[in-house]
Amino acid sequence: TRRHLSNTPDNILHNQETGEELSVHGLLDLGFTDSQAExxxxxxxKSTRGSTAKHALSTLSTLIVLGFNPSSVLKLVEKCxxxxxxxxxxxxxxxxxxxxxxxxxxxxxxxxxxxxxxxxMKMKKINHRVLFLKEKCLFTTQQVTDIFRDSPAVIQxxxxxxxxKFQYVYFRxxxxxxxxxxxxxxxxxxxxxxxxxxFLERQTTIVNPKISSxxxxxxxxxxxxxxxxxxEEFDVFQRLLMREWxxxxxxxxxxxSD
Amino acid sequence: PKWATTRPKYPxxxxxxxxxxxxxxxxxxxxxxxxRVALLCEKKYGALINNFSHHDAxxxxxxxxxxxxxSDTAAAERGGEEVSQSDLQTTSDASVHSNIKCLVFPEExxxxxxxxxxxxxxxxxxxxxxxxSVLPCLALDVREGHTVLDxxxxxxxxALTIMQTYxxxxxxxxxxxxxxxxxxxxxxxxxxxxAQLSDAKVHISSFDGTMWGDVERxxxxxxxxxxxxxxxxxxxxxxxxxxFRKNRVGDRRRLPQxxxxxxxxxxxxxxxxxEIVYSTCSLSQQQNQGVVEQAAHLxxxxxxxxxxxxxxxxxxxxxxxxxxxxxGLSVGEMVVPHLAANFGPIYMCKLRRLT
Ligand SMILES: C[S@@+](CC[C@H](N)C(=O)[O-])C[C@H]1O[C@@H](n2cnc3c(N)ncnc32)[C@H](O)[C@@H]1O
Numbered sequence: 001t002r003r004h005l006s007n008t009p010d011n012i013l014h015n016q017e018t019g020e021e022l023s024v025h026g027l028l029d030l031g032f033t034d035s036q037a038e039x040x041x042x043x044x045x046k047s048t049r050g051s052t053a054k055h056a057l058s059t060l061s062t063l064i065v066l067g068f069n070p071s072s073v074l075k076l077v078e079k080c081x082x083x084x085x086x087x088x089x090x091x092x093x094x095x096x097x098x099x100x101x102x103x104x105x106x107x108x109x110x111x112x113x114x115x116x117x118x119x120x121m122k123m124k125k126i127n128h129r130v131l132f133l134k135e136k137c138l139f140t141t142q143q144v145t146d147i148f149r150d151s152p153a154v155i156q157x158x159x160x161x162x163x164x165k166f167q168y169v170y171f172r173x174x175x176x177x178x179x180x181x182x183x184x185x186x187x188x189x190x191x192x193x194x195x196x197x198x199f200l201e202r203q204t205t206i207v208n209p210k211i212s213s214x215x216x217x218x219x220x221x222x223x224x225x226x227x228x229x230x231x232e233e234f235d236v237f238q239r240l241l242m243r244e245w246x247x248x249x250x251x252x253x254x255x256x257s258d
Numbered sequence: 259p260k261w262a263t264t265r266p267k268y269p270x271x272x273x274x275x276x277x278x279x280x281x282x283x284x285x286x287x288x289x290x291x292x293x294r295v296a297l298l299c300e301k302k303y304g305a306l307i308n309n310f311s312h313h314d315a316x317x318x319x320x321x322x323x324x325x326x327x328x329s330d331t332a333a334a335e336r337g338g339e340e341v342s343q344s345d346l347q348t349t350s351d352a353s354v355h356s357n358i359k360c361l362v363f364p365e366e367x368x369x370x371x372x373x374x375x376x377x378x379x380x381x382x383x384x385x386x387x388x389x390x391s392v393l394p395c396l397a398l399d400v401r402e403g404h405t406v407l408d409x410x411x412x413x414x415x416x417a418l419t420i421m422q423t424y425x426x427x428x429x430x431x432x433x434x435x436x437x438x439x440x441x442x443x444x445x446x447x448x449x450x451x452x453a454q455l456s457d458a459k460v461h462i463s464s465f466d467g468t469m470w471g472d473v474e475r476x477x478x479x480x481x482x483x484x485x486x487x488x489x490x491x492x493x494x495x496x497x498x499x500x501x502f503r504k505n506r507v508g509d510r511r512r513l514p515q516x517x518x519x520x521x522x523x524x525x526x527x528x529x530x531x532x533e534i535v536y537s538t539c540s541l542s543q544q545q546n547q548g549v550v551e552q553a554a555h556l557x558x559x560x561x562x563x564x565x566x567x568x569x570x571x572x573x574x575x576x577x578x579x580x581x582x583x584x585x586g587l588s589v590g591e592m593v594v595p596h597l598a599a600n601f602g603p604i605y606m607c608k609l610r611r612l613t
Contacts, residue, residue, distance in 0.1 A: 203295040229292060233597040240299050240597075 030061055032070045043078060058088035066095065067109055080116035097123045101130060102145035115152035129155055137166045143181050151186035165190040173197055175211050183212045192219075194245075195238050199227055270500035274493035277502060278541075285543050289584070289594065293541070293603075296595035297494050304389025304601075305374075306415070307359040308382060308449045309422050315374060315383030316359060324361035327389065327580040328396070356400070356423045360392045362580065382448050387415040390581055390593040390601040394484065394537035395419040397570055397608050403427045404479040409467040409524050412438035414445040416484055421450060427479075432463045432470070439464040468519040471526040479532050483524035485517040487538040487545050490603055491595070514544050514552075521553035525563060528611045533568065536590075537606040546605040547589040554609065568608040 027037040044056060063073045063083075077083050086094075095108070098118070103111055111118060118126070133139045133147065147154055154162065169175045169185060180186075185193065193215070200209040213226060223234045275294075282290050305324065307316050316326070361384070374382045395416050400406055402424035411417045412433035421429065431446075433439045443462055446455060454460070465473060467483075488510065493502055501510050517538070524534050536553075538545050550567075557563040570591045574583045582596040590607030 199295065202298040203291040227291075228288075229295075233292065233295070236597040237295065237299065244300070 026057055027060070030064050030070070032074075036070055036074055039074065040077070043081065044084060055087055055091075056084045059083050059086060059091065062088065062091050062095075063112075066112065067105070068113070072113065076113065076116045080120065082120045083116060086120060091119060094119050094121075094123060094126075097126065098148075101126075101148065102141065103148060107145070107149040111149060111152045115155070118152055118155055121155065126155055132159070132162075136163065137170075137177070139177050139181070143177055146181050147186055150181075150184050154186040157186075161190050162186075165193060168194060169211070173211060179211060183215045185211065185215065188215060191242075195234075195241055196222055196227075198241055199229070199234060199237055203227060203229070269497045270503040271494050271497055273504075274488075274490075274500065274502035278490065278494065281544075282541055286541065286584070286594075292596060293594050296597050296600050297491050297603075299597060299600060301388065301491060301595070302362065302600045303386045304360045304362045304392065305384040305386055306392065306419055306422070307361065307384050308418075309357055309359075310449060310451055310454065311381045311383045312377040312379065313375065313383040316361065319361045319384070323363060323365065325364050326359045326361050327577065328356075328358055328360055328392070356396065358392060358396065358419055358422050360389050360419075362389050376448070379451065380448070381451065385415060385418055385445075385449060388539070388601055388604065390604040391415055391539075392419055393573070393577070393581075393591075393593065393604060394482065394535050394606040397573055397606055398480050398482055398535045399533065400424065400426065400480050405477065406430070406480045406482070407470075407478045407524070407527050408432065408482045408484070409470060409520060409527070410434075410484050410486065411482075412442040414442040416482060417442070418445065418449055420482070421446075421454070426459070428459065428461070430461045430463065430478075432465055432467060434464060434466045436464050468516070468523050470523040475526050476529050478528050481524040481528045481532065481534045482537070483521050483534060484537045485520050485545075485549075487513060487517065487540040488542060490540050490542075514549055517545055517549045518552045518556065521549055522556050522560075525553060525557045525565060525609065525611060526561065530611055530613055532611050534565075534609045534611065535606055536609070537604060539602070539604055541584075541592065541594065541603045541605070546592065546607070547587070550589050550607045550609070562613070564612040565609045566612055568610050570606065570608055 024034070024037045024041070027040060028034070032040065040060075060073060060077070063076060064070070068076065098108055098111070130144055133144045134141070139147065165185075166180075168190065169180060170177075175183075175185075196214050197209070197211075200206070200214065214222070217226060219234075220231070223229055223231050227234065278294070279290075282293070286293060304327070305315070305319055307326075374384045374386075376382055398406075398420065400420055400423050404424075404426055405428040406420060406426055407430045408417045408420065409432055411431035412435060414431070417429070417431045420426070431442060433442055439462065446460070446462075450460075488501055493500055497503075500506075501513075521534070521536050524536070528534050536550055540546065554565045554567075557565055567589060574581075574591045580599065581593045581601055582599050584592040584594045590605060592606075593602035593604040595602050
């Protein structure tokens with residue numbers, strides 16, 4: 001007992017370029033169920049305010065072809081509705097570019113599912129970030145691929161923050177590139193890394209605590225198991241540290257204006 | 259973007275930390291990491307209220323959320339069980355009787371404003387100090403009419419605290435350093451009215467405290483011996499004037515000896531029946547318990563003076579909400595820094611001179 005919503009004029013979104021319609025029928029053909037198709041309609045018209053349906057169907061089918069099942073595709077477009085707005089050719093180019101960066105099957109799907117925004121970004125921007133990681137931070141091609149695979153958000157992170165995080169870990173913590181990749185450093189914000197590192201550094205006699213033991217656990221585990229402290233202490237510490245850094249920033253600012 | 263900087267190789271603060279890691283790592287055991295991180299973070303202050311000032315600094319600070327940790331606990335206790343008359347007579351309960359008020363922010367990361375305004379007579383409303391520094395003064399339990407000696411008094415925080423209590427009979431403030439004694443004089447002048455600083459009430463001197471026995475013996479009701487020490491917090495945070503600098507190794511090695519001589523001089527200066535409080539801002543067993551035991555031993559051996567250690571537990575229990583005290587000290591009490599109560603370190607031990 002299939003309901004054919006495509007007969008209802010309201011539910012037909014016309015693809016002006018190719019003449020294809022984002023019809024429920026088309027969606028069902030791609031493997032979506034009735035209710036999924038309905039859901040796509042709802043969210044589509046809401047998120048793009050009905051402005052254009054041009055690329056919706058091609059986006060959905062590209063994602064299916066990429067190996068995502070319909071329910072995963074649904075999650076992707078919900079997380080990042082801007083995907084509907086990307087031209088099919090652009091989408092293909094971007095996917096090709098990511099493959100060229102070494103994100104082959106499996107890794108590519110992983111990155112897209114964690115960070116679908118990556119497909120909405122200009123290739124130039126992504127390649128620029130690759131160059132930054134290679135030339136400024138001296139990661140190898142393989143290491144850059146690993147970083148993108150494990151921590152796709154790195155692609156959109158503020159560049160100053162990213163650079164400072166790298167410098168902090170490299171110079172202050174004395175950690176080399178390979179170790180950074182292994183510890184999945186780029187999944188953490190600069191503040192998280194700094195707070196944990198400074199806490200251990202001020203608390204223990206070990207000059208540079210191992211980054212892998214610092215970052216391999218969640219915050220509670222870090223506090224109780226690694227630092228063997230109370231959450232009250234770590235809370236206070238984080239607030240104090242924030243202020244210390246702010247004061248230092250102010251001091252830096254003062255120096256610049258001198 | 260800014261660059262994360264690397265540090266110079268062996269500054270005095272590093273040497274101090276290394277020394278403490280060895281000494282306190284074994285002395286404090288599992289407590290040390292927590293103390294260490296607190297020592298290396300911003301400390302908390304207390305505002306000692308100047309009762310001589312016309313400004314109502316107390317009300318001003320209370321508006322900002324500060325609480326007097328001394329009266330707060332006293333009030334909490336009164337609200338609890340009734341204290342019987344006999345209890346009041348046998349325990350020397352300093353805090354309830356004194357006029358000493360010291361305000362701290364209850365929120366662990368709020369800090370006091372660093373400025374205190376002068377009133378119409380030019381007197382400042384409060385003095386900022388480590389709130390734990392008030393404890394040795396409370397332990398001293400000064401009463402009306404007492405003659406008091408503060409043997410190592412500069413820059414004067416504790417002397418000022420003592421002066422907030424009753425009308426003293428006489429207060430001697432001494433410090434061997436001439437420049438620091440001048441600073442002490444300036445501090446007293448910015449907080450205490452001239453009339454209270456007359457020759458009849460206060461005497462400021464600059465003797466070597468170890469020689470005090472040659473000046474005046476067997477006379478004071480109360481003696482505070484707040485000795486020079488490794489000033490642990492300062493030593494791990496400031497490179498200036500740091501006792502762990504290579505060229506001050508001798509000074510540092512001689513500390514326990516100097517401290518013992520000062521405490522012994524303090525014992526000699528007290529009258530029989532008088533009380534002596536020894537204090538440091540170090541966690542070092544050698545500079546704390548070690549010195550007390552040695553001085554008490556020498557007082558007996560060399561001068562035939564018997565002393566007795568006075569239990570400070572009643573005092574520390576009262577303030578356990580404000581400070582973290584080290585558990586299980588055999589001699590004296592110690593405030594250990596803790597992130598949620600970042601005061602101290604302060605060690606104190608009270609002796610009663612029996613003969
Ligand atoms: C810990 S500070 C005293 C702090 C003071 N009680 C206060 O609360 O502001 C130790 C002081 O001892 C002084 N001192 C050092 N050697 C001394 C000695 N032989 N006799 C007297 N004072 C001495 C130092 O100049 C220093 O000011």
